[in-house]
Structures are given as structure tokens and as C-alpha cells.
Amino acid sequence: MRVEIISIGDELLIGQTVNTNATWLGTEFSLRGGNVIHTTVIRDIKDDILEAIDRAFSRVDVIIVTGGLGPTKDDITKHTLCEYFNVELEVNEEVLSRVRSYFEEIGREMLDVNLKQAEIPSNARILKNEMGTASGMWFDHKEKVLISLPGVPYEMKHLMMERAFPLLVEQFEMKALYHRTLQTQGIGESYLAERIEDIETDIRNNGFGFAYLPSASQVRLRISSEKSELNERKIEGYLQQIEERLPQYVFGRENDRLSEIVGKWFIKNRLTIGTVESCTGGAIASEIISTSGSSEYFLGSMVTYSYELKSKLVGVNMDDIQKEGAVSESVVRQMAEGGRVALGVDYCIAASGIAGPNGGTLDKPVGTVWIGIAGPNGTSAQKFLFGDQRDRNIERTVLTALNLLRCEGMKINK
Amino acid sequence: MRVEIISIGDELLIGQTVNTNATWLGTEFSLRGGNVIHTTVIRDIKDDILEAIDRAFSRVDVIIVTGGLGPTKDDITKHTLCEYFNVELEVNEEVLSRVRSYFEEIGREMLDVNLKQAEIPSNARILKNEMGTASGMWFDHKEKVLISLPGVPYEMKHLMMERAFPLLVEQFEMKALYHRTLQTQGIGESYLAERIEDIETDIRNNGFGFAYLPSASQVRLRISSEKSELNERKIEGYLQQIEERLPQYVFGRENDRLSEIVGKWFIKNRLTIGTVESCTGGAIASEIISTSGSSEYFLGSMVTYSYELKSKLVGVNMDDIQKEGAVSESVVRQMAEGGRVALGVDYCIAASGIAGPNGGTLDKPVGTVWIGIAGPNGTSAQKFLFGDQRDRNIERTVLTALNLLRCEGMKINK
Numbered sequence: 135m136r137v138e139i140i141s142i143g144d145e146l147l148i149g150q151t152v153n154t155n156a157t158w159l160g161t162e163f164s165l166r167g168g169n170v171i172h173t174t175v176i177r178d179i180k181d182d183i184l185e186a187i188d189r190a191f192s193r194v195d196v197i198i199v200t201g202g203l204g205p206t207k208d209d210i211t212k213h214t215l216c217e218y219f220n221v222e223l224e225v226n227e228e229v230l231s232r233v234r235s236y237f238e239e240i241g242r243e244m245l246d247v248n249l250k251q252a253e254i255p256s257n258a259r260i261l262k263n264e265m266g267t268a269s270g271m272w273f274d275h276k277e278k279v280l281i282s283l284p285g286v287p288y289e290m291k292h293l294m295m296e297r298a299f300p301l302l303v304e305q306f307e308m309k310a311l312y313h314r315t316l317q318t319q320g321i322g323e324s325y326l327a328e329r330i331e332d333i334e335t336d337i338r339n340n341g342f343g344f345a346y347l348p349s350a351s352q353v354r355l356r357i358s359s360e361k362s363e364l365n366e367r368k369i370e371g372y373l374q375q376i377e378e379r380l381p382q383y384v385f386g387r388e389n390d391r392l393s394e395i396v397g398k399w400f401i402k403n404r405l406t407i408g409t410v411e412s413c414t415g416g417a418i419a420s421e422i423i424s425t426s427g428s429s430e431y432f433l434g435s436m437v438t439y440s441y442e443l444k445s446k447l448v449g450v451n452m453d454d455i456q457k458e459g460a461v462s463e464s465v466v467r468q469m470a471e472g473g474r475v476a477l478g479v480d481y482c483i484a485a486s487g488i489a490g491p492n493g494g495t496l497d498k499p500v501g502t503v504w505i506g507i508a509g510p511n512g513t514s515a516q517k518f519l520f521g522d523q524r525d526r527n528i529e530r531t532v533l534t535a536l537n538l539l540r541c542e543g544m545k546i547n548k
Numbered sequence: 549m550r551v552e553i554i555s556i557g558d559e560l561l562i563g564q565t566v567n568t569n570a571t572w573l574g575t576e577f578s579l580r581g582g583n584v585i586h587t588t589v590i591r592d593i594k595d596d597i598l599e600a601i602d603r604a605f606s607r608v609d610v611i612i613v614t615g616g617l618g619p620t621k622d623d624i625t626k627h628t629l630c631e632y633f634n635v636e637l638e639v640n641e642e643v644l645s646r647v648r649s650y651f652e653e654i655g656r657e658m659l660d661v662n663l664k665q666a667e668i669p670s671n672a673r674i675l676k677n678e679m680g681t682a683s684g685m686w687f688d689h690k691e692k693v694l695i696s697l698p699g700v701p702y703e704m705k706h707l708m709m710e711r712a713f714p715l716l717v718e719q720f721e722m723k724a725l726y727h728r729t730l731q732t733q734g735i736g737e738s739y740l741a742e743r744i745e746d747i748e749t750d751i752r753n754n755g756f757g758f759a760y761l762p763s764a765s766q767v768r769l770r771i772s773s774e775k776s777e778l779n780e781r782k783i784e785g786y787l788q789q790i791e792e793r794l795p796q797y798v799f800g801r802e803n804d805r806l807s808e809i810v811g812k813w814f815i816k817n818r819l820t821i822g823t824v825e826s827c828t829g830g831a832i833a834s835e836i837i838s839t840s841g842s843s844e845y846f847l848g849s850m851v852t853y854s855y856e857l858k859s860k861l862v863g864v865n866m867d868d869i870q871k872e873g874a875v876s877e878s879v880v881r882q883m884a885e886g887g888r889v890a891l892g893v894d895y896c897i898a899a900s901g902i903a904g905p906n907g908g909t910l911d912k913p914v915g916t917v918w919i920g921i922a923g924p925n926g927t928s929a930q931k932f933l934f935g936d937q938r939d940r941n942i943e944r945t946v947l948t949a950l951n952l953l954r955c956e957g958m959k960i961n962k
Contacts, residue, residue: 147584149575160563170561173589205738415837416830423829435851443848
């Protein structure tokens with residue numbers, strides 16, 4: 135199955151928006167054996183859209199068009215599709231009633247422009263959109279398929295996952311590739327490569343694909359092959375080899391999130407957690423509660439940004455703050471221990487650091503972060519030196535803290 | 549000047565790499581009056597490259613080709629360009645000596661494949677690359693230009709900024725486009741369109757571009773025109789018209805963040821802020837501190853996820869929680885007021901809601917959120933009904949809370 139992605143929108147061409155839709159679609163099609171051979175970004179102009187569709191039908195089996203389906207005036211995709219397929223717009227009663235009930239649910243009046251969203255080219259099959267008012271549309275055309283989707287990423291993804299992919303898998307033979315991913319935290323790409331050089335060589339010699347996919351503070355390892363039972367077993371073996379060698383870094387597989395992994399451990403052990411945060415300003419807590427069901431183990435947090443609140447809320451000794459500084463082992467230990475008592479939790483994470491861009495000194499440069507964990511078996515604290523970018527320092531602190539907590543759990547379980 | 553960007557590389561098509569090169573080029577060309585009307589991503593396959601170049605020459609004046617110039621085997625761009633222009637590869641002595649000295653500098657031996665990097669199509673003008681071994685190449689073709697650049701972002705950017713743009717500005721008259729953006733929060737695309745229908749019509753009748761760019765909880769409005777002093781003044785007038793009509797929704801311009809806007813107001817008025825959060829779990833606080841310098845006005849927060857901590861830390865009446873539920877006007881008001889005292893801040897935001905996916909009831913479905921603000925002039929509270937996705941509900945609560953706080957500030961300033 136050959137695929138082309140056509141994204142419509144000036145905001146993509148002038149660099150105002152990054153075309154993450156095309157990236158996501160590329161990934162999801164390749165996982166399913168779809169071969170994206172062309173992606174195109176064009177303006178919201180009828181002739182450009184007509185030409186792009188025509189060219190795409192000449193070279194691929196499936197065309198995904200994203201964008202140009204909102205209720206406002208700058209959206210001309212539907213009319214252009216009518217012209218291309220030589221059909222008319224028709225009011226679709228099912229869509230109309232859904233748009234109506236959508237507005238009833240959110241308790242707002244429906245506008246005339248929303249009525250237009252129920253007008254659908256007469257040859258289209260509706261892909262029901264539960265995240266918004268613009269329907270996805272499926273067009274069969276000479277044994278090929280064109281799918282038109284709104285450009286809003288979460289609506290587009292919803293429509294692909296829930297509606298389009300199930301239908302595409304039925305209609306086209308897809309030769310699946312097989313990918314497995316390990317997730318690591320706290321080790322850079324090149325150090326990781328050095329630690330598993332022998333395993334990587336073995337994987338490549340077996341003809342499997344191997345890739346390092348680094349992001350801000352995590353590196354994913356991906357092994358890929360053609361799908362077969364034998365290959366799946368072999369890859370599982372490699373994954374386990376790496377997990378056993380680097381348990382302190384490998385925290386999960388596929389799309390696991392550290393906060394989920396940690397959450398499961400807390401649920402299993404019927405323990406509770408809280409945080410006392412300074413430089414992260416609540417970001418550790420908000421990462422913990424991003425997992426649904428977290429109220430089973432997460433009780434609460436305190437963000438003690440000012441000196442006064444560090445002292446007042448969790449009882450950090452003001453003299454220590456003055457003498458050692460707020461970014462110090464002594465203060466972060468007191469934050470963790472004080473928070474454990476004040477919040478009434480089994481484990482308390484504390485973080486204090488200099489996120490930047492200002493506030494660094496010679497002996498405590500921007501990026502210096504202390505992380506402490508107080509638990510039933512005592513308190514530990516560790517110093518890190520991250521980089522000079524505020525956002526990334528906060529993100530790395532959050533993930534590092536959660537991984538330290540995970541490692542703490544491994545010790546207990548031994 | 550019309551521009552097309554052709555990016556070559558499987559890693560872009562299968563979603564392994566985001567095409568940030570195209571985004572960067574789109575921005576830089578727009579700034580200089582280049583009109584990027586098409587971007588294309590294709591495979592590293594001769595026929596695909598030939599076809600893409602041929603199509604591009606039929607519709608634009610300048611083609612930028614990125615990728616496919618490295619030393620490894622899968623790079624066939626140079627050979628394909630030779631075929632397209634009907635010329636041969638020639639060893640370029642200048643490039644050869646530069647590649648040699650590059651390897652001397654980094655102290656590594658030059659390999660045969662690196663020698664090949666000095667082979668250049670005979671009709672190409674060299675764009676000297678000081679960041680790597682692959683040269684940029686400039687081809688004149690029937691009054692049009694094709695520029696071929698390596699895909700590594702910092703090499704590509706270096707070659708565009710230092711070599712290609714200066715030459716392009718000489719050869720083409722560039723008529724700069726002018727874009728301005730307004731940012732809104734708390735109003736959907738279609739409602740927005742209705743509220744400013746007359747202004748939008750006026751803008752379009754004047755021949756200006758107008759677009760709605762929605763994301764999860766915000767909609768950006770973009771007005772564009774050809775760059776001229778008159779147009780700039782007119783657009784400024786429209787922006788102000790919209791700002792004056794919808795002050796409760798329009799919070800900023802261009803790339804403003806709500807947390808920055810709110811932060812500036814707090815600094816200007818020498819006031820302090822804190823939060824007491826339930827369903828957002830610290831996400832409001834962490835959005836506030838994402839702005840550097842926030843320690844001037846943000847003192848701290850409490851995340852009271854459990855009933856007990858709502859009562860213990862900020863003094864919410866346990867009976868009210870039992871009777872009204874934690875997601876209620878009474879509780880959110882007490883959270884805001886209690887937090888204002890406990891944290892010693894001028895303003896305290898409180899949020900309590902059902903983020904989902906579980907925990908909804910008939911009268912309080914998933915997505916129900918109460919937001920309260922306690923300040924020097926009393927406490928206000930408002931109920932919202934967002935959607936059924938946990939992540940989005942949290943994000944919308946954060947941005948809505950910050951926008952309510954901004955509106956509170958507007959009242960005070962009147």
C-alpha cells in the first residue's frame with residue numbers, strides 16, 4: 135500500500151506551525167506496513183488542491199488530506215473535493231443531529247456556520263468525529279481511497295485510529311513491519327551505545343534494524359524486523375538482555391510513561407506519595423497525576439518557591455537556607471522529610487535547583503539541581519548538573535526524580 | 549518570488565524525523581518576502597527526485613532541495629541533478645582541498661567516500677560549507693534557481709544564511725509578506741468568527757488574508773498582507789478593533805504566552821500569586837513558573853488531591869466536602885480563600901474538577917471543573933464543562949484559570 139499525505143494550510147508553509155501531523159501519520163502507517171512515499175504541503179487554494187490530489191492519485195493507493203475542514207471561511211477543501219469528484223454537497227442528517235447534540239452537551243447555541251459542517255460531498259462515507267464538529271470523509275475512487283481529515287492534531291489522530299485504520303486494514307494488504315522499543319532515562323545516547331555495543335552488534339548481524347531515538351531527557355531504543363514469530367522471539371530476547379544489563383536506566387517499553395510505571399508500583403505496594411517542589415514548581419506532581427487513577431496513591435504536594443514557604447510549610451531551617459542556600463543537600467533533605475510528615479505520605483520527593491536562565495553562580499551554575507527522596511527506610515539526596523535551558527532543566531528534573539523513585543522501589547523489592 | 553521546498557529522505561516519510569528544515573525555511577523566506585507555496589517530501593529515489601524537480605520548476609522561481617548529500621550510499625541527489633541538467637560530475641579542486649583540511653583539523657583519516665564529496669555537477673556554483681563536508685550547490689536554469697543543500701539542520705541553516713540568501717536577494721525582487729497574530733483563549737473558532745464577522749469581512753474586502761488557527765484550548769487569528777507601511781497601519785487598526793471588542797478572550801499577540809502576560813501584570817502591580825490545586829495537580833503552578841523571573845511574584849502552591857489535605861492544609865470544611873462534594877463552588881471558594889491565607893499571597897487560584905476518564909457522575913460528568921480566584925477584592929468562582937480527555941481537561945483548566953486571572957486584573961485596572 136503506497137500512501138501520500140497532503141497537508142493544507144498556509145501556517146505550515148510560512149513556518150508558523152510544524153507539520154507534526156505528517157510525522158505522526160508517517161510513523162503510524164509504517165507500523166502497519168503502509169509505505170508513505172510522498173508528503174506535500176499546499177496552500178488553501180482550489181487549483182493547488184486539485185492538482186495535488188490529481189498527482190497523488192497517479193502514484194499512490196491511499197491519500198490522506200489533512201486540514202481545511204473547520205467551520206470558518208478560509209476552509210475550501212469540501213467544495214474542492216466536490217469539484218474533483220464531480221458531486222454536490224448534501225446535508226447529512228446523521229452528522230447534523232450529532233453536531234446538534236454536541237452543542238446541546240456543551241450547553242451552547244449552534245450557529246449557522248456549524249450547520250454547514252453537516253454538508254458533506256454526496257459520494258463521501260462519514261468518519262464519525264467524537265472530538266469535534268468536522269467529520270472525517272472517506273472517498274472511494276477507482277480502487278483507490280482518499281481520506282479527508284481536520285487538521286487539528288487530536289481530532290485527526292482520533293479519526294485515523296478509531297475510524298480510518300480499521301477500514302484501511304480491511305481493504306488493503308499491509309505487510310507489517312515489527313518494531314519494539316525500550317525506554318531509558320538518565321543516560322545519553324553515546325554512553326548507552328558504549329554500554330550495549332556487543333548486543334547492538336549482535337542485533338545488526340542478525341539483519342535487524344536498530345536505532346537510537348533521543349529526546350530531551352530520554353533515549354528510546356528501537357529494534358525492527360519483518361514480522362514473524364521467530365523474529366518476535368529473537369527481539370524479545372534482545373530486549374531482555376538490555377533490560378537486565380541496565381535496570382537503572384531502562385524503565386519501560388513502547389509508550390510507557392515513567393509516571394505510569396511508578397504509579398503501578400505504588401498501587402501494588404499500597405503506598406502513598408507526595409512532593410515538595412521548588413524549581414519544578416509543581417511539574418513533578420502534575421506529571422504524577424497525568425496518569426488516571428493516580429488519586430489512589432498521590433495525596434498532594436507543596437510548591438515552596440519562596441524561602442518563607444520552605445520554612446513555614448515544611449519546616450526547613452531558615453539558618454540552613456541562609457548558610458547553605460536553598461539549592462543544597464541539607465535543604466532538599468529537609469524538604470523531603472518535612473513534606474513526608476506534613477503530607478502524611480510514605481514517600482516524598484523533593485527538588486530544589488536553578489532552572490535558569492538567571493540565578494546561577496560560579497559554584498552553583500544554572501542547571502544545578504538537588505533531588506531528595508524521603509521514605510520508610512530513610513532519606514537519600516543526589517546532585518545533578520543539567521543544562522542551561524529552563525524548560526529542559528525542569529523536564530529533566532521531573533523525569534530524573536521519577537526514575538530515582540523507581541530505582542528506590544527496585545531496592546525495596548529485592 | 550515563489551518558492552518550493554523539496555526534502556529528500558525516508559526518515560521524514562516514516563515519521564522518524566520531524567521536518568523542521570521546512571518550517572525554518574518557511575519562516576525565513578516569509579520574512580524576506582519569499583512566498584513558499586509548496587513543500588514536498590520524497591524518497592531517496594532517482595525517478596521521484598527527477599519528477600519532483602520537474603514539477604517544481606513548472607510552478608516556482610526558486611527550488612530548495614534539502615538532504616541526500618551525505619557520503620553514504622543512499623545519497624543519490626548529485627547524480628540525479630547531473631541527469632536532470634544533462635551534465636557530468638567533476639572533481640572540484642577547491643572543495644577537495646577543503647574536505648582534506650577538514651579531516652586534518654578533526655584529526656581523522658579521510659576515507660574514499662569523503663573524496664567523492666569533492667565531485668560536483670559541472671554546471672553548479674559552489675556554496676562553501678564551513679560546518680561540514682557536503683557543499684551546497686547553486687544551479688541557474690532558465691532564469692530560475694535550484695539550490696541543493698545537505699539535510700543536517702545546522703549545515704543547511706548556515707548555507708542559507710551565509711551563502712544562499714545574500715545571492716537570492718541580489719537576483720530576485722522580494723516583496724515581503726507581513727503577518728500579525730492575535731492569541732485568544734476561552735472561545736471556540738465558530739463563536740469567535742460570529743463575534744467578529746463584520747471585521748473579518750472588512751479585512752477580506754481589503755484584500756488581506758485572514759485565518760483561524762485553533763489548538764487544544766486556544767485559537768490564534770492571523771492577518772496577512774503584502775508588506776507596506778500603509779498595510780501595517782491598517783492591520784494594526786484591525787488588531788486593535790478585535791482586541792477592544794473581545795478583551796476577555798484576546799490575551800496577546802504573536803507568540804505571547806498567557807503565563808507571561810499574567811506575570812508581567814503581577815510584576816507591574818507588585819502583587820503575589822499562589823495556587824491550590826486538585827484536578828490539575830500542580831499544572832497551573834508549573835505553567836506559571838515556566839516563565840523565567842516568576843519568583844518575583846509566585847510564592848508557592850499546595851496540591852490538595854486528597855480530602856484530608858484539602859481540610860488539613862487550607863482548612864476546607866470536611867462537612868462541605870461530604871455534602872457538596874470536592875468538585876463544588878463551596879469547596880473551590882474555600883480552597884482559594886484558605887490558600888490565600890496559608891500561602892500569604894495577594895491572589896490565589898483554586899481548581900477542583902473531574903479530569904477523567906473515571907469519576908464522573910450524572911450531575912457532575914467528566915470534564916466538570918470549578919475554578920475560583922480569591923483576591924484583595926473578594927472571591928469569585930465559575931463552573932466549566934470541558935471534554936472527556938484527561939490531558940486536555942487539565943490543559944484547558946490551566947489556561948482558563950490563567951485567563952480568568954488576567955480578566956480579574958483588567959477589572960482592577962479600570
